[in-house]
Amino acid sequence: MAQALNQGAAQAIPAASDQPMIQLSAVNKWYGQFHVLKDIDLTVYTGERIVVCGPSGSGKSTMIRCINRLEEHQKGKIVVDGVELTHDLKKIEQVRREVGMVFQHFNLFPHLTVLENLTLAPIWVRKMPKKDAEEVAMTYLKRVKIPEQASKYPGQLSGGQQQRVAIARSLCMNPKVMLFDEPTSALDPEMIKEVLDVMIGLAETGMTMICVTHEMGFARTVANRVIFMDRGEIIEQNDPEEFFKNPKSERTKLFLSQILHH
Amino acid sequence: MADISADTTANNNLNAQMEPGLRPSLPPPTLETGAVGWLRHNLFSSWVNAILTVLALYILYLIIPPFLAWAVFDATWTVPPLAAGVEDHPPQFADCRANAGACWIFVEARLPQFVYGFYTAEQRWRVDIVFLILAVSIFGLLSERIKRKKELAIFFFAIFPILAFWLLYGGLGLEVVETRLWGGFMLTLILSGIGIVFSLPLGVLLALGRRSDLPVVHMLCVVMIEFVRGVPLITILFMANVMLPFFLPPGVEFNVLLRVLLGVTIFAAAYMAEVVRGGLQALPKGQYEGAMAMGLGYWQMMRLIILPQALRIAIPGIVNNFISLTQDTTLVAIVGLYDFLNIVRAGSRDTNWLGTEIEGYVFCALVYWIFCFAMSRYSMHLERKLHTGHKKR
Numbered sequence: 001m002a003q004a005l006n007q008g009a010a011q012a013i014p015a016a017s018d019q020p021m022i023q024l025s026a027v028n029k030w031y032g033q034f035h036v037l038k039d040i041d042l043t044v045y046t047g048e049r050i051v052v053c054g055p056s057g058s059g060k061s062t063m064i065r066c067i068n069r070l071e072e073h074q075k076g077k078i079v080v081d082g083v084e085l086t087h088d089l090k091k092i093e094q095v096r097r098e099v100g101m102v103f104q105h106f107n108l109f110p111h112l113t114v115l116e117n118l119t120l121a122p123i124w125v126r127k128m129p130k131k132d133a134e135e136v137a138m139t140y141l142k143r144v145k146i147p148e149q150a151s152k153y154p155g156q157l158s159g160g161q162q163q164r165v166a167i168a169r170s171l172c173m174n175p176k177v178m179l180f181d182e183p184t185s186a187l188d189p190e191m192i193k194e195v196l197d198v199m200i201g202l203a204e205t206g207m208t209m210i211c212v213t214h215e216m217g218f219a220r221t222v223a224n225r226v227i228f229m230d231r232g233e234i235i236e237q238n239d240p241e242e243f244f245k246n247p248k249s250e251r252t253k254l255f256l257s258q259i260l261h262h
Numbered sequence: 263m264a265d266i267s268a269d270t271t272a273n274n275n276l277n278a279q280m281e282p283g284l285r286p287s288l289p290p291p292t293l294e295t296g297a298v299g300w301l302r303h304n305l306f307s308s309w310v311n312a313i314l315t316v317l318a319l320y321i322l323y324l325i326i327p328p329f330l331a332w333a334v335f336d337a338t339w340t341v342p343p344l345a346a347g348v349e350d351h352p353p354q355f356a357d358c359r360a361n362a363g364a365c366w367i368f369v370e371a372r373l374p375q376f377v378y379g380f381y382t383a384e385q386r387w388r389v390d391i392v393f394l395i396l397a398v399s400i401f402g403l404l405s406e407r408i409k410r411k412k413e414l415a416i417f418f419f420a421i422f423p424i425l426a427f428w429l430l431y432g433g434l435g436l437e438v439v440e441t442r443l444w445g446g447f448m449l450t451l452i453l454s455g456i457g458i459v460f461s462l463p464l465g466v467l468l469a470l471g472r473r474s475d476l477p478v479v480h481m482l483c484v485v486m487i488e489f490v491r492g493v494p495l496i497t498i499l500f501m502a503n504v505m506l507p508f509f510l511p512p513g514v515e516f517n518v519l520l521r522v523l524l525g526v527t528i529f530a531a532a533y534m535a536e537v538v539r540g541g542l543q544a545l546p547k548g549q550y551e552g553a554m555a556m557g558l559g560y561w562q563m564m565r566l567i568i569l570p571q572a573l574r575i576a577i578p579g580i581v582n583n584f585i586s587l588t589q590d591t592t593l594v595a596i597v598g599l600y601d602f603l604n605i606v607r608a609g610s611r612d613t614n615w616l617g618t619e620i621e622g623y624v625f626c627a628l629v630y631w632i633f634c635f636a637m638s639r640y641s642m643h644l645e646r647k648l649h650t651g652h653k654k655r
Binding site for chain 2: 103
């Protein structure tokens with residue numbers, strides 16, 4: 001199935017396998033009385049790249065935040081790389097070690113230099129020697145094309161640079177999955193491309209990715225599945241070409257017409 | 263003025279002639295800069311401001327010259343030579359009668375007592391050693407030029423307290439000097455020093471507890487903070503002194519100084535907790551999420567990410583608490599301890615020194631001011647140093 005879905009993606013990007021990495025089954029979540037996630041069923045295969053879109057308040061961010069337990073789900077089952085998320089703190093931390101996350105507002109640590117931001121988790125969570133951690137960090141800083149900023153503080157960088165640092169910071173933990181929560185929404189228009197380029201580069205390495213974004217060009221280039229969510233439900237999912245050419249539901253059509261005509 | 267406006271017009275013309283995109287950056291008009299510019303901006307910007315400036319200068323003229331005359335020019339600085347027919351006597355207030363100003367020989371004669379209290383005279387070298395180590399370690403910890411901060415901190419917070427206690431109290435070969443003999447500046451330093459060193463970590467724990475998701479921990483911390491904050495320090499000192507023995511099994515003696523230290527520390531910790539909580543609340547939720555998403559545990563997250571930032575935000579409040587704690591230690595006089603202020607007061611009530619109360623208070627004020635001002639300056643320096651927004655380290 002994954003092979004079939006992959007036709008729209010660029011040549012260089014490797015195909016997904018049929019090994020499930022993340023499984024959500026009948027996941028429900030409420031904020032007080034408000035039902036944010038309604039019976040979400042989703043299986044993400046190793047190496048698969050999924051783009052999630054939908055109007056604001058549709059639960060897309062909440063869904064990916066449940067995958068590393070920044071939000072707690074109240075019903076259903078979430079299994080990440082064979083570990084089920086429960087109240088067990090050990091298991092939560094085990095999952096978080098393997099799942100990288102990039103946020104809309106970067107969430108870099110402003111009191112640490114770029115290099116210290118990158119080496120912190122490898123040193124304290126992976127117990128890596130400082131020297132090795134710095135070596136790894138420099139490799140990833142080169143990959144996101146800002147090795148010269150290593151000794152600066154996040155507050156001295158542009159938004160695009162900060163987001164690239166945030167991506168490198170996640171990669172330093174050598175994660176199995178990367179979650180992106182609207183990574184370009186807080187950026188000035190001229191900085192969006194540099195971040196998307198890094199993400200495309202990441203996709204080419206075969207990383208499993210779930211990306212909440214409205215960058216439909218990115219979805220076309222990289223995704224092997226696009227998911228549309230509305231009011232807490234997955235309304236439609238398809239490979240990008242079909243999804244954009246022949247949206248099935250009325251709500252998807254309405255949403256696409258709104259974001260593509262601007 | 264004419265020159266300046268001509269200057270400005272010239273600049274405008276210059277800009278007008280240039281193609282867009284090629285205009286150079288010009289210096290600001292000269293009236294805005296220099297000493298005259300500063301005076302105009304700050305002291306004479308409007309006629310109300312000008313009147314206030316003149317009034318302030320007049321008030322300073324009324325206060326400063328008489329004070330200087332009293333404190334410096336007309337003061338007695340040394341014991342005058344014995345007049346003929348007067349019997350030799352220890353220095354006393356009568357020796358100052360010749361001058362209209364302050365009688366500083368009071369401070370000179372009583373200084374050892376002001377510093378050491380009633381500490382056994384022959385053993386005072388032990389206190390000096392503690393003072394010396396304290397001064398050197400504080401300098402070492404705060405100075406940027408001195409490296410090996412980790413070793414210094416371990417020495418200062420783990421070894422020095424034990425060493426200082428041994429030196430001050432005695433035992434193991436040293437003569438024991440009971441704590442009831444401790445007093446003066448030394449006691450003030452002990453009270454405020456221990457209060458400062460223990461109230462901050464205790465306050466941090468209380469603040470974290472108050473924000474905890476665990477209901478029991480949360481409730482305990484809230485009750486503790488709100489109870490202590492709702493009661494004046496004097497009450498706590500009385501309670502520590504009078505009530506604590508009721509709760510202890512009979513026969514267990516609790517040193518007065520220890521009781522007071524406990525009271526002062528707990529009092530300061532409750533206030534510290536609220537200041538730290540303010541710092542914690544100022545941090546965006548994203549900092550917690552960023553840390554958690556990378557698999558950091560609660561204590562790692564707090565120690566490496568949250569507290570360094572929250573405490574930096576809270577520096578002004580924390581130092582404010584340190585300063586008021588230092589000054590609040592004067593309240594221990596109420597339970598019979600002779601701290602710096604109390605011993606100076608007692609000194610000026612000595613029959614030989616009746617009439618030197620003002621000198622005593624001015625001296626006290628100066629010493630407290632030097633210490634508190636130093637703390638305040640250091641905190642400002644620290645704030646600038648830890649600011650990582652837009653400048654290179």
